[in-house]
Amino acid sequence: MTKLSQTEAPIYEALERFRQMRVVPFDVPGHKRGRGNHELVELLGEQCVSLDINSMKPLDNLCHPVSVIAEAEDLAAEAFGAAHAFLMVGGTTSAVQSMILTVCKRGDKLILPRNVHRSIINALVLSGAKPVYVNPDVDQRLGISLGMSVTQLEQAIIAHPDAVAVLVNNPTYYGICSDLSSIVKLAHGNGIEVLVDEAHGTHFYFSDDLPISAMAAGADMSAVSMHKSGGSLTQSSYLLIGPAVNAGYVRQIINLTQTTSSSYLLLASLDISRRNLALRGKEEFARVVALAEYARAEINDIGSYYAYSRELINGGSIFDYDVTKLSVNTIDIGLAGIEVYDILRDEYNIQIEFGDIGNILAYISIGDRKQDVERLVSALAEVRRRYQRDKTGLLSQEYIDPQVVITPQEAFYAPKESLPIDETEGRICSEFVMCYPPGIPILAPGEKITKQILEYIRYAKMKGCSLTGSEDPSIEVLNVLRGV
């Protein structure tokens, strides 16, 4: 096979060739290029539905790639500097779960920070691994969890020398980065594998001015949300692995839960987005950085808001900062982040990524225009003019050290009972409670419910956070272990 160049997009090109062949479909999907579902064609357009086709020889098969998908994987691996890349169609969630299922068997210990995405703890429920939480430092002023410091990891390894892997979320949703290179060195020195949830870091691979990427730092596996900063369709993602990981085994793990009818819309979007970033990523992300820096300066000029950046770097828990992130602390306005988030949407028709207790995050990407940034900044100026109030009584977000009593898997499947939330203090939770977004659990299965946690849940509800994860959608009732 001749070596392909990054100017090519093998899946997209195969779809084009296939279209020109005008093959008569007697296979699934049953809408048959949209002819059987006119409303769908009207909604999505003819071009789009005609690409919604099944795996077949000319188009390869994601479960066992041998031709165009294999080529697209090779090109992606090259573009990301990985030993191998897997195209994922079940979101970064499936990439994260595949990473954990690859390295952790039942009872294995995984070192991780608590401010991880729910998909990671879900993977613990699936695998039966034991979480060893490393306390991410919290910035008191901002009320956000920070990165994983090497010292804390060292302590965790000393306490749990039998841990098989460490998982780092890098960057965090807010843009905080850990010292990945040192973490890899320390972990590998102790025979521990390194997994990185790099959902918010696709752009690190295509810039010299941004924090180091997981593959460049020598991590073993990384889950990269191509659909976030990379520009591909929602739900499409990459799983990257380093040279020490067995690609064939990873494929088997992926195939345990991955669909056998993968969408070519998603696959083609990964393929052409990879090509775009390989060819033009550097300039594109330089533009994104410039736009984010501009917005940050303008927001800080308004007063009372704090749009933070590299000045936070402390050499440890904030080793680096992703300047494409526009994270803004709102506490001095006297409003919780979630309140600003709601006002921006309801009154100004501006949808931002999320608001938590003290911060908002506006996602700046390759699709943004300067004029829209002007709107965001002006709306924030107006929110301040119209709503600014005394900030007393605003709770700042604090890290609540989880007390893990049993593994997430044991707790999830154990006999349980439902109790009104106020009566659950001291019991062991068997389900998740989280604010969404950002989707970081307040409680996970197997953890003790404390007074502090209950207070936090009540406050978040009062401020309008959307709480999710539990069986009871209103979070009036929680499932706890029976008889414990």
Next chain:
Amino acid sequence: MELWFSERHTPNVKLSIRVERQLFNGQSDFQRIDVFETKEFGRFLTLDGYIMLTEKDEFIYHEMMTHVPMAVHPSVERALVIGGGDGGVIRELTRYDSIKQIDIAEIDPMVVEVCKKYLPQTACKLDDPRVNIYFEDGLKFMRSKQDTYDLIIVDSTDPFGPGEGLFTREFYGNCYKALHDDGIMVNQHESPFYTEDAKACQLAHKHIIVNFPISRIYQAHIPTYPSGHWLFGFASKNYHPVHDLDAAAWNKRGIKTRYYTTRLHTGAFALPAYVEEFLENVEKEY
């Protein structure tokens, strides 16, 4: 040979004007700019293919944007025009000796350059010593202004393209902040006739009424704009556009106009029933 310019007013309606020749075509950082010469309308300017002004009917728009607030506010000294790089509103404003300072925030320097060269009829007063041109995004320009102006005239393009930020709640809020306690804001308010335009019109009205205690709409007939029926917004902190009209004072100034009169002023605020109704529907929500 026949050369025709066409603009779609809706996906199903278009206005076509026979063109003698094209005088200018260029792409700025923000939009495509064209100037044509025609028998019927004289020269006209388009931005991204939409007619902004023609020499034949621009007086209607520019007079109505300017003289309506000027006949209500007793003492405008500092005025701001957002957009309006063609100079039409500026030309009208410079007719008032009492005005000491006229600022313009125009996003696109090429518009000014092209109008100075090809449309002196409107651009003729852009070099008046009282005029200061800031080439800046309107939203950005407004953000830092507080209690600065007596009058703000929002001479925007459309609620899509480079001008869309000028139809937003944050922009009108910034205008409120930039005005003195008796300040007035006048804005281009789209047309009530075609469905899409009417929606934009309702939305703009909604965003203005939440920001200003007084907000009334007035109208004019502009042949080259979609449907020919055009609306303007009059928003103020203090003055009512009809009750506070001082016709005698304005007429004493001796400004000669072709469309605006103080009698028409009052009538322009009397809207067709269907327009009143859809504006009231917006107001009821608040």
